[in-house]
Amino acid sequence: MQRKRQPAEPYRIKAVEAIKLQSRHEREELIAKGNYNVFKIDAEDIYIDLLTDSGTAAMSNRQWAALMLGDESYAGARSFRKFEKTIKGIFGKKFVIPCHQGRVAENLVFSNALKPGQYVPNNTHFDTTRGNCLHKGGIPIDMPCEESKSDEPLPFKGNMDTVRLESFIKDKGPEQIAMVIMTVTNNSAGGQPVSMANIREVSEICHRHGLLFYFDCARFAENSYFIKRDEAGYAGKSIAEIAQEMFSMCDGAMMSAKKDGLANMGGFITLDDEKLYEKLTQHLILIEGFPTYGGLAGRDLEVLSVGLREVLDFDYLDFRIEQVEYFGEKIKAAGMPIIEPTGGHAVFVDAGQLLPHISPGQFPGHALAVEFYVEGGVRAVEIGSLMFGGTDPDTGKEFFAPRELVRMCLPRRVYTNSHIDYIAEVAEKIVTRKESIRGYEILKQTKFLRHFTCDLAVCKSEGVKA
Ligand code: F0G
Numbered sequence: 001m002q003r004k005r006q007p008a009e010p011y012r013i014k015a016v017e018a019i020k021l022q023s024r025h026e027r028e029e030l031i032a033k034g035n036y037n038v039f040k041i042d043a044e045d046i047y048i049d050l051l052t053d054s055g056t057a058a059m060s061n062r063q064w065a066a067l068m069l070g071d072e073s074y075a076g077a078r079s080f081r082k083f084e085k086t087i088k089g090i091f092g093k094k095f096v097i098p099c100h101q102g103r104v105a106e107n108l109v110f111s112n113a114l115k116p117g118q119y120v121p122n123n124t125h126f127d128t129t130r131g132n133c134l135h136k137g138g139i140p141i142d143m144p145c146e147e148s149k150s151d152e153p154l155p156f157k158g159n160m161d162t163v164r165l166e167s168f169i170k171d172k173g174p175e176q177i178a179m180v181i182m183t184v185t186n187n188s189a190g191g192q193p194v195s196m197a198n199i200r201e202v203s204e205i206c207h208r209h210g211l212l213f214y215f216d217c218a219r220f221a222e223n224s225y226f227i228k229r230d231e232a233g234y235a236g237k238s239i240a241e242i243a244q245e246m247f248s249m250c251d252g253a254m255m256s257a258k259k260d261g262l263a264n265m266g267g268f269i270t271l272d273d274e275k276l277y278e279k280l281t282q283h284l285i286l287i288e289g290f291p292t293y294g295g296l297a298g299r300d301l302e303v304l305s306v307g308l309r310e311v312l313d314f315d316y317l318d319f320r321i322e323q324v325e326y327f328g329e330k331i332k333a334a335g336m337p338i339i340e341p342t343g344g345h346a347v348f349v350d351a352g353q354l355l356p357h358i359s360p361g362q363f364p365g366h367a368l369a370v371e372f373y374v375e376g377g378v379r380a381v382e383i384g385s386l387m388f389g390g391t392d393p394d395t396g397k398e399f400f401a402p403r404e405l406v407r408m409c410l411p412r413r414v415y416t417n418s419h420i421d422y423i424a425e426v427a428e429k430i431v432t433r434k435e436s437i438r439g440y441e442i443l444k445q446t447k448f449l450r451h452f453t454c455d456l457a458v459c460k461s462e463g464v465k466a
Helices: 022-031 061-067 078-091 102-111 127-135 162-171 196-208 220-230 239-247 274-287 296-309 314-333 364-377 417-432
Strands: 093-098 119-122 139-142 182-183 213-216 252-256 267-271 346-351 379-382 405-409 440-444 456-460
Touching: 022 061, 022 364, 022 405, 061 296, 078 093, 078 239, 078 267, 078 296, 093 102, 102 127, 102 213, 102 267, 102 274, 119 162, 127 139, 162 196, 162 364, 182 196, 196 239, 220 239, 220 314, 252 440, 267 274, 314 346, 314 417, 364 405, 364 417, 364 440
Parallel strands: 119 139, 119 182, 182 213, 213 252
Antiparallel strands: 093 267, 252 267, 346 405, 379 405, 440 456
């Protein structure tokens, strides 16, 4: 089927930031100097940076203007009142707690609403959510739906497996479960959306068993767009109405506003439960700041109030999601297998399939990410065995990620389709010489989150598939 033409940007450009493509020789030297770790390359030496869509959005003229309106009062700032009103308008909860980014919201919630030993089911935990849950003695459980494992381009592959959730609650007993979380869109599962029907079902299950139901909603507007586009009965509703319906079914939400807040920094918790609100704000004062700024400047709160309204604009979202889809089609046409359909914020390339001669223990996703930099100055991140693999401390055996992927995130309102066409040309060049790409070995690594800081070297011998 011929897809509809990708809409043109629903904005024009008012300020630009120069980017520079270093020579191939310089790129080869820079990656070698960084011990083949893309996190160790300075951003100045990157031409197109697809490492994350978090905190990397371009702000609008309205947001830049709002900066000057920031009320930097310690207590009761006008900027907080605006922020609070905006969030209440979308999420419909009684209380709003600002914090400086999403992982602080997670830390606060798990510190105050979880007892050690309790389970936390999620469609799929994002790394920091999982990390914070474990850190507070909780047991994070991922319950992605069966369709998420399929190669078919099905809608709503981000859903939670409700049959499994129900039997898990019956098996463990509700008192063993701190809360159930729904991540929208499901970042760790390819940025796939969750349907309203699935949200409704999970909410109904939770409330029937007296369980708290929370959202991790960094990309809630993108999720709402998918519901409008692909779920029966929602085509005539506005993005704001869909978001309001989603959040009417939960007890609270945590948000990293660095994504759909269209801002460079920010986060919040919103909820109805007054007792929990009191506990959270007491804790907030200790670690972030007074409840009317929570680690943010007044000007950040202003920028977020504008961003959270702008992100609900249909034309913006239509361009955004279609651009990601356009990017996916281009990468696929270049000969790289991708996860389909494309999700809300990134294209995930299946490096394991592209480079079958490199074993998971020699990190095909990492090898591909290095090639993107060397070939074209493009930075992407491995989401595979370098990130999620390791050595079992009890058995000493190596374990690997289920898939060897490379995530290519599109920052919001930053790159044009010419940039995407350029990246596709880089991909095509890599594909023509894919058999010659070698795997990597780790020279030095840390115990936790090794991919950020490890040193690597090109393997001398070819690996055997594990
Ligand atoms: N939840 C989700 C679903 C996320 O994607 C992230 C961050 C967080 C929570 C944590 O928020 O960074 O503001 O503390 N994701 C970024 C990414 C880092 O690149 O996907 P944070």
